[in-house]
Amino acid sequence: MMDPALLLLYVLVFPGLLFLVGYGFLLQFVDRKLAARMQARVGPPLLQPFADFVKMLAKETITPTGVKRADFDWAPLLAFAAVATAFMYVPVIGLSPFAFQGDLILVLYLLTVPSIVLFLLGWLSRNIFATLGGVRAITQLFIYEVPFFLALLAPAIMAGSWSISVIVAWQASHPWFALLQPIGFVVALIGLQAKLERTPFDIPEAETEIVAGPWTELTGRRLALMHLTMDIALVAGSALVAALFLGGPLLPWTIEPAWLAGLAGFGLFLAKTLAILLVLTSLRMAMGRVRIDQLNDFGWKYLASAAILQVFVVLAMNAWWAP
Amino acid sequence: MPEIVVPIGPHHPALKEPVNFKVIADGELIVRLELDISYNHRGIEKAAESRDFIKVVPLLERVCGICSHSHTTTFVKGIEEAMKLTIPKRAQYLRTVVAELERMHSHLLWLGVAAHEIGFNTLFMWTWRDREAVQDSLEELTGNRVNYGINEVGGVRRDISDREAVRVLDRLPLLEDRIAKYREMVAHEPTTLARFRGVGRLTRTEALSYGTVGPTARASGVEYDIRRDDPYLAYEEMPWEIVTDTHGDVFGRTLVRIGELLESLKIVRYGLENMPGGPVKVPAPRGGPRAEILSRYEAPRGELAHFMRTNNTDKVERLDIRTPTLANWTSVAVSLVGQNLADIPVVVAAIDPCLSCTSRVTIVDREERETKTLTWEELRDHGKRFYREKRGV
Numbered sequence: 001m002m003d004p005a006l007l008l009l010y011v012l013v014f015p016g017l018l019f020l021v022g023y024g025f026l027l028q029f030v031d032r033k034l035a036a037r038m039q040a041r042v043g044p045p046l047l048q049p050f051a052d053f054v055k056m057l058a059k060e061t062i063t064p065t066g067v068k069r070a071d072f073d074w075a076p077l078l079a080f081a082a083v084a085t086a087f088m089y090v091p092v093i094g095l096s097p098f099a100f101q102g103d104l105i106l107v108l109y110l111l112t113v114p115s116i117v118l119f120l121l122g123w124l125s126r127n128i129f130a131t132l133g134g135v136r137a138i139t140q141l142f143i144y145e146v147p148f149f150l151a152l153l154a155p156a157i158m159a160g161s162w163s164i165s166v167i168v169a170w171q172a173s174h175p176w177f178a179l180l181q182p183i184g185f186v187v188a189l190i191g192l193q194a195k196l197e198r199t200p201f202d203i204p205e206a207e208t209e210i211v212a213g214p215w216t217e218l219t220g221r222r223l224a225l226m227h228l229t230m231d232i233a234l235v236a237g238s239a240l241v242a243a244l245f246l247g248g249p250l251l252p253w254t255i256e257p258a259w260l261a262g263l264a265g266f267g268l269f270l271a272k273t274l275a276i277l278l279v280l281t282s283l284r285m286a287m288g289r290v291r292i293d294q295l296n297d298f299g300w301k302y303l304a305s306a307a308i309l310q311v312f313v314v315l316a317m318n319a320w321w322a323p
Numbered sequence: 324m325p326e327i328v329v330p331i332g333p334h335h336p337a338l339k340e341p342v343n344f345k346v347i348a349d350g351e352l353i354v355r356l357e358l359d360i361s362y363n364h365r366g367i368e369k370a371a372e373s374r375d376f377i378k379v380v381p382l383l384e385r386v387c388g389i390c391s392h393s394h395t396t397t398f399v400k401g402i403e404e405a406m407k408l409t410i411p412k413r414a415q416y417l418r419t420v421v422a423e424l425e426r427m428h429s430h431l432l433w434l435g436v437a438a439h440e441i442g443f444n445t446l447f448m449w450t451w452r453d454r455e456a457v458q459d460s461l462e463e464l465t466g467n468r469v470n471y472g473i474n475e476v477g478g479v480r481r482d483i484s485d486r487e488a489v490r491v492l493d494r495l496p497l498l499e500d501r502i503a504k505y506r507e508m509v510a511h512e513p514t515t516l517a518r519f520r521g522v523g524r525l526t527r528t529e530a531l532s533y534g535t536v537g538p539t540a541r542a543s544g545v546e547y548d549i550r551r552d553d554p555y556l557a558y559e560e561m562p563w564e565i566v567t568d569t570h571g572d573v574f575g576r577t578l579v580r581i582g583e584l585l586e587s588l589k590i591v592r593y594g595l596e597n598m599p600g601g602p603v604k605v606p607a608p609r610g611g612p613r614a615e616i617l618s619r620y621e622a623p624r625g626e627l628a629h630f631m632r633t634n635n636t637d638k639v640e641r642l643d644i645r646t647p648t649l650a651n652w653t654s655v656a657v658s659l660v661g662q663n664l665a666d667i668p669v670v671v672a673a674i675d676p677c678l679s680c681t682s683r684v685t686i687v688d689r690e691e692r693e694t695k696t697l698t699w700e701e702l703r704d705h706g707k708r709f710y711r712e713k714r715g716v
Contacts, residue, residue, distance in 0.1 A: 039448035128329055132664070135350075199442050200514050208337040208440045208668040288514040289442030291665045292351060 007097065015092035015266075017084055024231035025049040030274065031234070031281050038285045049231070053224050061220035066126050075117050075124070076218070076225040082113035083229055087236040091168050091248045092269050093262045099165035104156055107164065107240060108149060111195065114229055115141045118197075118204065121226075122214030133213020136292055137204035140194060143299035144201070148191025150307035151184040154314045155244045164240070168248035178245040180317075184310040185245045187303055192237045193280055194295075196230065200287040203295060235273065238280070242272035326354060329664065333362050337440060337668035342676070344667065351664045358656045368642050375637040376402055376476045376611070384470045386644065387677050389432065392418075392425045393622035394644070395474040397629045400555055401618030402476050405611045405633050412599040414478035415557045420594040421465060421473055422556065423587040424491075427498070428457040429623035430580045430587075433675045434505060437577065440668035441518040446508065453501045460491040478604025488595045495592055499585070506581045509574075519574035523658040523670035526571055533654040536647045537625020538583065539674045541567045542575035549621035561590045573673040610637040622647055624675045648676045 010016055028049040036043025063069045089096050089103040096103075115137055122134020155177040156162055159170035171177060178185040194201040205213035218226055242248060249265030290298070326349050333341035341362035347355040367386055371379050383398050384391045396418055403410060431454040438446035458468045464483050465471035473479045509515055525535065530543035540547055548565045550558045566582035568575040611633035620627045625647030634640040651674040659670050 039445050040452050041448060128327060132327075132329070199444075202442060203665070206442060206665065208442070209665050211336055285445045287443065287512070288438065288446075288518055289665075290514055290517055291663055293663065294517050 010097060011088065016088065019092075020084060020087050020232050020235060021228065024228060024235050025053070027234050027238075027273070027277055028231045030277060034278065034281045035285055038282070053228060056224035056227070057221050059220040059223075061222055062217075064125060064127065064217045067124055067217075071124050072121070072217075072222060075121050076222050076229060079114040079117035080225055080229045080232070082110045082117075083233045083236050086110035087232065087239070089164055090236060090239045091165055091243050091250070091265075092239065093249055093265045095165035095168060095250075099163050101166075102162045104152070104162050104164050104167070104244075107236075108152065111233065111236060111240070112141070112145065114233055115195065115197075118214040121218065122204075125214070125217040127217050129210040129212070130214050130216045132210050133204045133206075133216070136206075136210075137197070137214060139292055140197075140201065140203055140295065143296055144191050144194035144303070147187050147299065147303040147307040148195065150304070150311055151187035151191060152240070152244055154181050154184045154307075154310050157311070157314050158318060164243050164248075168243050168250050171247040172250040172252050176245060176247045181245070181310055181314065183306050183313075185241075187307045187310065188241050188245060189276070189279060189283075190303060192241055192276075193283055194299075195237060196234055196280070198280065199284045200290045201295065202289055203292050206289055234277070234280075238273040238276040239269065241276055242269065246272045246275075248272075331667055337671070339436075340676070344671075346659075346664065346667065348664050353659055353662050353664060353667070356656050356659050358652060360652065368644060371642040372639060375609070376607075376639075379639070379642075380475055381470075381472065384472065384474075387646075388469060389429050389677060390425065390622045390624065390627070391470045392421050392474070393620055393627055394629075396422060396556070397618045397620040397622075397627055398631070398642075399474050399476050400620070401616040401629055401631050402611055402633070402639075403607070404618065405614040405616050405631070406476070406608060408477060408605060408607060410478055411602050411605060412557070413482075413601045414603045416594050416598050417464075417479045417483065417603060418474065419556045419558065419561065420591050420598075421461065421471055423590045423594070424457055424461050424464070425471075426587045426623045427584055427591070428454050428461065429675070430584050431457065433580060433623075433672070434509075434577070436675075437519075437573070437669060437672050438515070440672045441515065443512075443515060446505070446515075449501075450505065453498060456494045456498055460494055463487050463490055475604065475607075477607030478602070480604070482603045483598075488598065492592065492595055495588055499588055502581060502584045502588070506578075509577055509581065516574070518666075518669060519577055520570075520572060522573045522662065522666050523655075523673055524572045525654055525658050529657065530571070530654065533657060534650050535625070535654045535674075536650045537622070538576050538579045539625065539651050539654060541565065542579045543571040544569045547626075549619050549626050553619050555620065557594065558590075561593055563587075563590050573669055576673045610635060624648060624677060625650060646677065648674065651676070 012018065029044065029046055032048070033043040063072055086107045088098050089107050119134040119138040119141075122130040122132075122137060125131065125134075155167050158177070158180065159167040161167060161170070167177075174180075197204055205215055210216075215223065215226065249269045251261075251264060251268070255261040255264055326347055329346040329348055331344040331346055332338050333343045343359040343362070345357040345359070346353055347357075367382065370382060374382060380395050380399065383394045386394045431450045435447040435450040435454070438444070438450070461471060462468045464487060465473045465481060473481055509519070525533075525539070525543045527544045530540050530545050535543070535545070536547070544567055546565055546567050549555070550563075551565055563586045566579050566586060568578050568582075570578065613633065613635050615632045616630070618629045618631070620629075627647055628645040630641070630643040630645075631639045632641045655671055655674055655676075659667060662670065
């Protein structure tokens with residue numbers, strides 16, 4: 001176990017909270033800039049996401065009539081805390097110091113919290129657009145969550161561990177899971193896109209249909225915090241997929257000294273998360289929004305079947321091939 | 324889920340102009356729909372009665388931000404008919420070229436808006452970028468990007484040089500290329516297909532019985548285009564065909580509009596290449612004889628009709644504007660029933676509504692401090708009473 005002071009540094013500064021927030025802003029910038037360039041626009045300057053955040057913090061917070069102020073205050077905080085906690089278990093420079101058997105399941109559950117909070121916000125808002133958006137958010141959760149979980153559990157089955165760090169370590173001596181389980185990798189990317197509510201899965205906040213969905217009544221620091229939560233969910237989600245399918249921050253060979261290994265691992269982390277972001281952004285730019293009933297068909301007919309197929313393939317491989 | 328009432332408008336991100344739908348939905352399914360228009364009455368028809376033929380043209384240009392040329396052409400065409408003026412060939416050609424460029428910019432704008440309604444913002448940005456080429460052409464030909472100010476009673480106000488014509492012609496191959504690409508995109512991109520196909524369906528019979536016009540009608544297989552059925556300007560000499568489709572849904576309306584983009588491009592090219600010489604206007608008399616004219620025009624959104632009555636003065640005694648959006652509204656309310664809540668924006672957008680043109684009658688009662696719109700029966704009763712008392716009919 002690490003020194004308590006170092007551990008505190010890990011949680012609060014690097015690669016914990018401070019880095020997470022900073023990297024969240026950076027990913028938002030890269031996402032927006034890439035999107036803008038693909039659409040033949042100029043795009044925002046580097047610090048725009050941070051400026052937006054600070055500006056929104058300074059804005060008035062309005063609580064709709066008939067809504068308990070406290071409920072509206074804690075809901076975004078809860079979502080933020082859940083995602084920030086989930087990130088502690090995802091390897092960034094090396095393996096996570098908090099790793100334990102079963103942290104994969106904990107992370108998956110914590111990453112579900114923002115969607116549930118969005119539903120709650122929509123339900124609490126007492127606004128027809130927010131309510132509809134909340135109902136859509138929870139419907140969408142039931143559609144993508146099963147294939148997403150199945151796809152992320154397949155590497156765990158093959159590596160024989162419920163710990164993300166063990167799965168990453170397994171890939172250091174074997175091929176990446178993206179190569180071993182290509183179907184699962186694709187399902188995981190689609191599931192991540194749906195989890196982050198990005199086009200074509202931005203159904204809960206479809207601007208032209210239901211204004212901003214659950215976000216409609218959020219103002220000021222609540223809105224800022226909720227946006228930040230989605231940003232760090234992007235970091236945590238892409239880091240999780242990078243860890244499970246692309247080998248995370250570990251290299252197949254050992255590097256001396258330790259600081260160089262840490263640096264190389266961090267470089268790998270950046271490269272892999274940015275690569276996943278590039279895929280997600282391209283997906284967002286290349287499509288329109290689907291309808292919730294169409295997503296239902298797609299999710300249960302194809303996505304879930306593909307994920308189940310992947311799990312069967314993994315079970316069969318485990319039985320006969322046993323890497 | 325119990326039935327819920329979702330208010331779409333008068334202010335809503337999907338709407339660029341005010342209209343109000345009260346949507347009664349069962350979960351995500353639309354059960355019933357109440358339509359309320361007339362948030363935007365500007366009294367243009369009344370204002371037109373107090374201006375002479377020279378001053379009324381710039382006013383009518385401002386009926387609509389997009390079909391500005393449509394409204395002025397319809398009006399001057401009617402007045403010229405009343406005055407029995409023959410307009411020079413070159414002026415007719417110029418008006419046709421501007422009209423078709425306007426149709427192109429309107430349809431490209433529409434394609435972007437329709438894509439935006441389904442969240443496909445890349446297509447939105449791309450079509451609007453390419454629309455700039457059309458806007459630039461219009462600016463070079465007329466001097467303005469939006470309200471071209473090129474029509475006047477008796478001809479057009481501005482002649483074009485050969486160099487300007489060539490510069491516009493040079494832009495056409497790029498546009499042709501891009502439009503073909505958009506046709507490809509719309510026909511193959513899976514999410515667009517999923518959101519456009521089978522949505523807002525109108526059969527041919529429905530399209531006829533609800534009196535739809537323009538691309539909305541043509542997408543349901545109704546072969547109706549004023550440019551062919553009641554030819555005006557130089558359309559008889561131009562090589563073009565009516566674009567129709569049998570899908571009858573938003574997808575069909577998209578295909579019709581993209582097809583019309585290519586047809587318009589052909590007309591613009593032919594018009595500029597075969598532009599006859601000669602003057603661009605004839606002197607027009609100040610006043611018009613006593614006459615009643617119904618002037619029809621195929622605007623980008625469909626049939627536009629101006630009814631005007633002149634009375635030996637230099638002003639119109641009555642001007643009545645019937646815009647295509649008004650003709651198409653009821654079809655929206657009908658085709659939305661049974662659809663998904665998420666389909667509202669795109670079905671509404673599919674008729675390309677232009678609300679500032681449409682809003683006509685609002686009753687403001689200053690004593691009672693209330694604003695209301697007239698029902699059809701009230702309007703009829705008012706009309707009967709008006710003619711009985713004022714005209715002795």
